[in-house]
Amino acid sequence: MSVSLMVKIGNLTLKNPVTVASGTFGYGEEFSEYFDISQLGAITVKSLTLKPRLGNPPPRIVETPAGMLNAIGLQNVGIEKYLKEKLPFLRDKGCTIIANIYGTNLEEYQLLAEMLEKENGADAIEVNLSCPNVHDPRFRNKCPLIAQSPEWVGRYTASVREKTSLPLIIKLSPNVTDIIEPAISAEKSGADAVSLVNTFLGMSIDIRTRRPKLKNIVGGLSGPCIRPIALRMVWEVSKAVNIPVIGMGGICNPEDAIEFLIAGAKVVAVGSYVFRDPYAPIRVLKGIEQYCIEHGAKDVNEIVGSLVIQ
Amino acid sequence: MSVSLMVKIGNLTLKNPVTVASGTFGYGEEFSEYFDISQLGAITVKSLTLKPRLGNPPPRIVETPAGMLNAIGLQNVGIEKYLKEKLPFLRDKGCTIIANIYGTNLEEYQLLAEMLEKENGADAIEVNLSCPNVHDPRFRNKCPLIAQSPEWVGRYTASVREKTSLPLIIKLSPNVTDIIEPAISAEKSGADAVSLVNTFLGMSIDIRTRRPKLKNIVGGLSGPCIRPIALRMVWEVSKAVNIPVIGMGGICNPEDAIEFLIAGAKVVAVGSYVFRDPYAPIRVLKGIEQYCIEHGAKDVNEIVGSLVIQ
Amino acid sequence: MKLFDCVVTSHTEVAPEHFRLVLKNKELAEVSQPGQFVMIEVTETWDPFLRRPMSIERMFSDSISILYKVVGKGTKLLSSIRVGEKISVQGPLGNSFPIDLDFKDFFIVGGGIGIAPFPGLAEKIIRIRGGNLHVIIGAKTHSQVLCERDFREMGCRVYVVTEDGSAGEKGLVTDVLDKLKVEVHSVVYACGPIQMIKKVHQICEERNWICYASLEAEMACGIGVCLGCVVPVKYEIENEMMARVCKEGPIFDTRVIQWEKI
Amino acid sequence: MKLFDCVVTSHTEVAPEHFRLVLKNKELAEVSQPGQFVMIEVTETWDPFLRRPMSIERMFSDSISILYKVVGKGTKLLSSIRVGEKISVQGPLGNSFPIDLDFKDFFIVGGGIGIAPFPGLAEKIIRIRGGNLHVIIGAKTHSQVLCERDFREMGCRVYVVTEDGSAGEKGLVTDVLDKLKVEVHSVVYACGPIQMIKKVHQICEERNWICYASLEAEMACGIGVCLGCVVPVKYEIENEMMARVCKEGPIFDTRVIQWEKI
């Protein structure tokens, strides 16, 4: 039996529903030494900013039970170097590219989207409104992340939407009371998809020195530890919106990914776990196909949102 | 060197800063077979409701990476049976008792507080505004938990405050955008302390049957997996309020508990981990004392909030 | 009811993916009763987070044995423990099999790894009653037939049944039970998949026999505090109630179970 | 740069809490260079979640060895792995020690477990240069002096120094280095606690020697994608930059490190 694994985000067709989480796969070069990265439905690159960023001072990483905290702080080469040095590699390989962008204000997001479209720098744009490691001072007081305010999510989505016709994915933060509101707000403002979850704000303390283990004090929690919460949020959002959901948060194995598909995610992203197993995205892809075959699904879309209740 | 471990919550003095998390220690009887439970600073009992409750249908528990989901649904004997059958045991042992209460409306909370005070049923009251497994249908739409609305937290705190002079602890939910707001709201409305965190709403799916593993679909995530987030929230709240914070979420070892103390918790509670190691609360207590000795602290309060930044 | 550091004195693969673990601790062995279980810590790390419940298979003078099947990551970790190592064991927990001396015939029905709690029970019944013990061992295939020799050596009447017919009769344990037309006041002890237990219960209902089943449930604490392991029961007194498999059970008279809710 | 299933062919406790693990894999052995490291999976479960970075101690025809100290739960788990078992090893990773033939004298300075990457380097230097290799081994106490015999057998000049004076000189490795007044164009290879490396760097600065240090950092990926392991460096070109210990390192010419930020 052959299985159709194709899924759509806006007018973009991915050959399968497996991508990687931004910031865990660099720009794909390193992983090319492990496998043919064009096999994946899409490659999501590390957040890009207008100017190169140095990120936060080290230590930037702490391991935690079944997960890790990171406070990289969006160290990246900047959009120009990406277009010049990173993009050609990904295009040569024939990858479908989701470019993740981060701006310190609305105009920067717009500019990034315009540049990407103009230079054919991406097949879809993921707008990171939810990085917990770079607080926008303007909102730090009550609402440090754009994604924590449904209103701001709407405003940012609409503004970027104006500037690009590329499929637009809004990346949401799990650090909210209600994950449905920002998702609906993104949908209403023209997003073609939402992706969730970004990391949970967490902390760890060295009891010997009584200092935070991360120089940045707090960082973003990722890995299998957050999976049950991420899965619940993906389920809630999938029921509430009509655009595709890209699900992530602790996916390690095909089984984990299939949970997200059943909960309603149309696409799944493997994140931190690629640090441990660089082949994980391929294993997940193979496992999903296998599951479809074993469960008599001719199209992976039959699995999406197939949760049985009662 | 002798160390003073005494801490105060309102006008109540606990002989040490270690308690257990509501719902993980029953009413203390079972653990008495393992150790003298009166050694702990306080015993926090399972949530009490006006009428006995049957709880949710099984399965109620799923293990997750470094943690577990539960959807017990507040099965408990009810306040009357507690007062008649459970309380005498705890009083006989000489325990300091924190009675955790749950009501389906404001009046029930008030009644429970009155009954507890009248019958000498507790030395402090913990108001559970944050159980994720029993949705109050009135608020289900936007805000299923009282603790998710700072305004409601204020209203409930003030109403219970009216009815009791016992130290009043408000138990907060981590399923919020900003944990500081409900904490401040509780403080302003007369709470003597806040306790955090209750569990994170999560989910798990059996991919073979495509059904949720919990009959209740969603459940509360607890255990070491949530510790980094819980710790961050305790740190944020401790800086923002002037009342004591009772910290919990994944505490297993003395080291974990000390992290919470350093972050600002005056009291720590051992939760799910007692399922694995019934002696954990005692080990945590001994370890905290040892840490004070090794770090030259004559009083555990010197450790509380001693986080060094920069 | 305590926590013991037990030394592993033997650990053998008795069938593919099935192991017998002998755990040495005199105190634990002396107080354990057939039907009770232990909660075993399978790792020092936080994944898996919870202990694993395992029936006590047999009690010896200074040790107990458990018989287990590798089904997931906890049992996989357990299977790599070596003789001489220490392991944290909580128990004995739960109630035990009632042995009513009024009964003439005793039946043990074990489906798959469900046979685990029965060698110790058989020993006790034979000690007390001398015989009249029938043991029906069910398995998928011949290599997974467990404890057959143990029961025969004790002098039980053993019936083997496999799903593929590769050993004993072909079929299910309940087929065998159904055919045994022993028209006397008897008791059946059952353990295995819940649907098997339900079927055994129905057969017993028809014949007016008593059935004591060892139930399973997802357990967090094993000592009655988390309320995670409940099963809906109907008692005379209360209309409906949730019984804790770890405390009121794991052994239940199957008539008290609200089968329609399972 | 690949993922290998290696078979453990030897695993011995070389000192209290210090182990040598020999991992068999021809492909891995053939491409490994002194100074490079591997990322080892210490468990099949999710706790610990990440691999553990370990320097390659020596390269043999079909295997590599690592030398490690048990400091936390990952290394504790690693220490229980048995000969014959398989383990997932990612590597070789990072850059390697430059060996500049211009130098007359070569110094190796290893503090504690920091000696780990040097036996393989010593072997290579001796193969290429035939000698002039001085090795300063530092340890807390005599039982923790590592690899002394290995270096002597290779023909290195070995200096042992312990903090408590129970073997060799009493003091720190840097005391020994300080006293060795070798007034020629030399190079020092250093690995150990960061404060030790800083001191070695300062001594080298004064003497106009080159110092190549193997640095440590918390690592998630080991292959340059997570940007977790950075160290602030000053390059000619860019005013300030973050270098990845796993990719641009772990070996750095200590002059490029922004020491004031460490």
Ligand SMILES: Cc1cc2nc3c(=O)[nH]c(=O)nc-3n(C[C@H](O)[C@H](O)[C@H](O)COP(=O)(O)OP(=O)(O)OC[C@H]3O[C@@H](n4cnc5c(N)ncnc54)[C@H](O)[C@@H]3O)c2cc1C
């Ligand atoms: C009172 C009692 C006695 C038992 N006695 C035995 C015995 O003697 N021999 C034996 O082999 N098994 C016994 N079991 C079942 C055994 O506990 C599970 O097989 C084991 O916990 C699975 O752990 P795992 O990590 O390998 O599997 P997991 O990866 O956790 O899960 C694999 C499968 O096992 C089920 N499972 C997981 N945890 C539990 C749990 N705590 N209780 C029940 N099922 C679970 C899961 O739902 C899943 O289907 C008993 C269970 C109970 C409740």
Ligand SMILES: Cc1cc2nc3c(=O)[nH]c(=O)nc-3n(C[C@H](O)[C@H](O)[C@H](O)COP(=O)(O)OP(=O)(O)OC[C@H]3O[C@@H](n4cnc5c(N)ncnc54)[C@H](O)[C@@H]3O)c2cc1C
């Ligand atoms: C390139 C490199 C090469 C190394 N080579 C060796 C070696 O040859 N032999 C050896 O014994 N050790 C070596 N280390 C250090 C070794 O990786 C750590 O000791 C090990 O990861 C600790 O794991 P754990 O789980 O036992 O300790 P944990 O419980 O994780 O932590 C214990 C201590 O180790 C530190 N640590 C934890 N993880 C790391 C990490 N990923 N990197 C650095 N430090 C960490 C923690 O900060 C803590 O102080 C090397 C580290 C690096 C970066």
Ligand SMILES: Cc1cc2nc3c(=O)[nH]c(=O)nc-3n(C[C@H](O)[C@H](O)[C@H](O)COP(=O)(O)O)c2cc1C
């Ligand atoms: C080291 C690291 C760096 C990350 N960098 C980014 C980033 O630049 N932009 C972004 O949108 N998300 C970033 N993330 C978040 C991930 O894309 C993902 O949302 C999150 O890690 C949850 O998935 P996981 O649990 O599978 O890792 C980063 C995560 C990690 C662990």
Ligand SMILES: Cc1cc2nc3c(=O)[nH]c(=O)nc-3n(C[C@H](O)[C@H](O)[C@H](O)COP(=O)(O)O)c2cc1C
């Ligand atoms: C099985 C179980 C039952 C619980 N029941 C209650 C409860 O009745 N009332 C309450 O306020 N919290 C309840 N909790 C939440 C705990 O008190 C605690 O807030 C939470 O588990 C986080 O701590 P931990 O990670 O240490 O377990 C329960 C938790 C568990 C695991």
Ligand code: FES
């Ligand atoms: S397992 Fe906790 S009550 Fe039974």
Ligand code: FES
């Ligand atoms: S460890 Fe990930 S970049 Fe170095």
